[in-house]
Amino acid sequence: TTNGWERTPFHISRNELEVANERRDAWTLxxxxxFAREPRAFELRPPLEAHVELVATSFQARFY
Known part of the structure; x- marks a missing residue:
């Protein structure tokens, strides 16, 4: 959900991506x-890479 326009970037977790790919027939974004002015909506179906560019914005740092 955003007050921005339809192409405003959004965050999606690794888990959400995994579930989207594992359950393509049942998953919809x-x-x-x-939202604040004139709420609108649309749906994206997997694979998300067909609709958006997935860019890593954070990393998990693990100890050796």
């Missing part, structure tokens, strides 16, 4: 945008 429902994107709400322009």
């Amino acid at each position: 429902f994107r709400l945008y322009d």
Whole structure:
């Protein structure tokens, strides 16, 4: 959900991506945008890489 426009970047977890890929027939991302002014929505179905560019924005640091 965003108050921005439909192409505003959003965050998605590794777990959400894994579930989307494992359950493609049952998984849908429902994107709400322009929420404060005139709420609108659309759906994205897996594979998400067909619709968006996935960019790593954080990393988990593990000890050796």
